Amino acid sequence: MIAWIAAASCLLALVPAVLFxxxxxxxxxxxLANGRVRARCSVLIPARNEESTIANAxxxxxxxxGADFEVIVLDDDSADQTAQIVRALANDDGRVHLATAxxxxxxxxxxxxxxHVLAHLAQHPLLIFMDxxxxxxxxxxxxxxxxMEQSGAALASGVPQQETRTFSERLLIxxxxxxxxxxxxxxxxxxxRDPVLARAAASFSLRDARRITAxxxxxxxxxxxxxxxxxxxxSVPPASRPTSLxxxxxxxAVCTRPTLRCGAALRETRTKV
Numbered sequence: 001m002i003a004w005i006a007a008a009s010c011l012l013a014l015v016p017a018v019l020f021x022x023x024x025x026x027x028x029x030x031x032l033a034n035g036r037v038r039a040r041c042s043v044l045i046p047a048r049n050e051e052s053t054i055a056n057a058x059x060x061x062x063x064x065x066g067a068d069f070e071v072i073v074l075d076d077d078s079a080d081q082t083a084q085i086v087r088a089l090a091n092d093d094g095r096v097h098l099a100t101a102x103x104x105x106x107x108x109x110x111x112x113x114x115x116h117v118l119a120h121l122a123q124h125p126l127l128i129f130m131d132x133x134x135x136x137x138x139x140x141x142x143x144x145x146x147x148m149e150q151s152g153a154a155l156a157s158g159v160p161q162q163e164t165r166t167f168s169e170r171l172l173i174x175x176x177x178x179x180x181x182x183x184x185x186x187x188x189x190x191x192x193r194d195p196v197l198a199r200a201a202a203s204f205s206l207r208d209a210r211r212i213t214a215x216x217x218x219x220x221x222x223x224x225x226x227x228x229x230x231x232x233x234x235s236v237p238p239a240s241r242p243t244s245l246x247x248x249x250x251x252x253a254v255c256t257r258p259t260l261r262c263g264a265a266l267r268e269t270r271t272k273v
Contacts, residue, residue: 046074072099
């Protein structure tokens with residue numbers, strides 16, 4: 001009996017192991033943007049009480065090359081020095097803009113509404129939403145923009161490199177990648193309109209306004225940032241979803257410290273891109 005149980009366990013473990021190996025080929029850094037037209041993108045950062053992180057986040061974006069971009073930070077009723085820090089950055093660099101979030105309408109959650117407001121403030125067709133604790137390497141915007149152009153996707157997300165410090169973080173955080181690579185058929189996800197297969201990382205995501213439909217636009221802002229690490233587009237009509245909602249590995253993202261977001265029950269790792 002023990003031998004049969006052991007054999008069955010090995011067989012069951014083989015399935016995610018094979019899928020993991022197949023997914024590794026797809027879980028790759030975005031392509032280089034050599035020879036491509038310079039992307040025009042709006043980097044959109046919702047910020048609430050982020051005085052300890054917002055300056056480094058904005059400066060990391062400003063160091064990017066190979067893309068024409070603006071940075072819009074929406075101060076969402078911060079009680080600290082977030083707005084003052086961004087205002088000083090805006091005075092030094094014309095690409096940085098500070099906006100103030102309007103009162104929260106009934107039925108909205110704060111961060112969802114902030115992203116909705118930011119999208120309407122953007123001047124460029126490629127919208128890049130990132131958390132205030134994300135850090136970009138100098139080629140991140142060019143790489144992700146090139147991937148969006150090459151793939152034709154309307155929505156995509158970068159999967160950040162996780163920086164873990166405590167023993168529990170080193171034990172638990174890699175499970176995110178284990179589940180993604182071992183149980184999600186990425187090839188099928190990219191080719192399918194089935195909302196069950198839709199996954200994305202909330203801390204760094206892209207939306208191409210030229211390709212997205214009105215139905216997906218509504219669902220995107222209704223569902224964005226509803227969990228700490230990802231959202232599931234279960235309410236998006238399959239016929240109106242874009243062909244590809246595509247998580248990608250990002251060599252430019254690093255998680256640095258844990259925090260609480262979206263309620264005390266959800267624990268998010270802070271992210272550097």
